[in-house]
Amino acid sequence: MSKILVIGAGGQIGTELVLALRKLKGNQAVIAADVKDTCPSLLAEGPYVKMDILDRELVRGYIINNAITEVYLLAALLSATAEKNPDFAWKLNMEGLFTILDLAKEGHLSKIFWPSSIAVFGPTTPMDNTPQHTIMEPSTVYGISKQAGERWCEYYFNKFSVDVRSIRYPGLISYKSLPGGGTTDYAVDIFYKAKAREKFTCFLKEDTALPMMFMDDAINATIQLMEAPSENVKIRSAYNLGGISFTPKTISAAIKKVMPDFEIVYQPDFRQAIADSWPNSIDDSYAEKDWGWKHQFDLDAMVKVMLENVNVELVAAK
Ligand code: NAD
Numbered sequence: 001m002s003k004i005l006v007i008g009a010g011g012q013i014g015t016e017l018v019l020a021l022r023k024l025k026g027n028q029a030v031i032a033a034d035v036k037d038t039c040p041s042l043l044a045e046g047p048y049v050k051m052d053i054l055d056r057e058l059v060r061g062y063i064i065n066n067a068i069t070e071v072y073l074l075a076a077l078l079s080a081t082a083e084k085n086p087d088f089a090w091k092l093n094m095e096g097l098f099t100i101l102d103l104a105k106e107g108h109l110s111k112i113f114w115p116s117s118i119a120v121f122g123p124t125t126p127m128d129n130t131p132q133h134t135i136m137e138p139s140t141v142y143g144i145s146k147q148a149g150e151r152w153c154e155y156y157f158n159k160f161s162v163d164v165r166s167i168r169y170p171g172l173i174s175y176k177s178l179p180g181g182g183t184t185d186y187a188v189d190i191f192y193k194a195k196a197r198e199k200f201t202c203f204l205k206e207d208t209a210l211p212m213m214f215m216d217d218a219i220n221a222t223i224q225l226m227e228a229p230s231e232n233v234k235i236r237s238a239y240n241l242g243g244i245s246f247t248p249k250t251i252s253a254a255i256k257k258v259m260p261d262f263e264i265v266y267q268p269d270f271r272q273a274i275a276d277s278w279p280n281s282i283d284d285s286y287a288e289k290d291w292g293w294k295h296q297f298d299l300d301a302m303v304k305v306m307l308e309n310v311n312v313e314l315v316a317a318k
């Protein structure tokens with residue numbers, strides 16, 4: 001029987017991942033953990049523990065004493081927030097990973113999921129249909145931490161047989177919880193403004209293409225990768241994962257098909273340079289070949305679901 005701990009469960013991915021894992025494994029088998037004092041209301045049907053991933057001894061004690069078998073480590077600072085506090089971003093994004101990798105190395109965990117990002121790529125990477133194995137010279141602290149994390153994951157697998165699995169998520173789009181400070185957040189924010197019938201000011205230029213994905217696809221990929229037989233998981237740094245690629249102009253055109261009065265204006269800020277250093281689109285053929293990955297949601301399908309489901313009160317309550 002697996003006993004799963006999701007650390008950073010109160011965030012954009014964690015909320016939906018915990019819900020999906022609980023559906024699969026049962027409420028009591030999946031413990032949500034976050035540094036936040038209170039459990040997000042969506043996760044109230046299962047166990048919640050307040051936990052700071054930087055408190056190494058507390059995390060070790062909890063995992064060992066509660067016989068946790070699998071950890072999904074999601075706590076991190078994302079690209080835009082990390083640029084504002086690079087020292088802390090490096091500390092948070094790296095120290096937590098070592099705590100969990102070491103527990104697995106010592107035999108306390110059988111499997112780990114730790115997410116990487118398209119931020120591992122940089123301005124010298126081929127931008128279109130970016131290959132799995134290519135030049136990686138990230139120019140953000142977030143990207144540097146993810147690339148270093150990938151190298152350490154692969155090292156722990158090779159040297160200590162730690163069963164660690166990872167995906168380079170593209171920008172994720174969802175409505176159950178708000179995004180946490182990334183460069184791709186515009187593609188979520190845009191729906192709240194559209195739904196509120198307000199003009200949207202985009203912090204990227206209209207022609208900035210980025211790889212993106214609807215959250216249901218990302219959650220399915222994560223669970224598919226974690227459920228795959230170990231021998232099928234041939235890449236132990238992180239898998240490229242493609243979904244949809246679009247620009248602010250294309251997504252606003254897709255929204256206008258449903259809401260013809262929707263208006264967008266462009267006011268690029270520091271996040272433009274981050275976006276310019278990332279790929280336009282991703283080649284995910286290794287994920288397809290190794291564990292059967294295929295995305296479901298195209299742009300129009302994702303726009304439809306988002307417009308039907310975003311709740312503008314979430315933003316007001318933030
Ligand atoms: P998020 O910011 O929405 O959520 C992160 C969660 O971690 C928050 O609930 C936060 O309270 C918690 N947290 C922060 N510090 C903590 C600490 N010290 N101890 C415990 N919990 C702490 O982030 P997200 O979008 O859900 O991303 C999760 C992971 O996926 C991150 O590693 C991120 O880099 C990666 N990722 C996300 C995306 C995306 O588009 N959302 C894309 C690529 C990679």
Ligand code: SER
Pocket residue numbers: 078079080116117118119142169170171172181182183184185
């Ligand atoms: N969505 C993330 C970000 O923009 C990509 O890792 O930071």
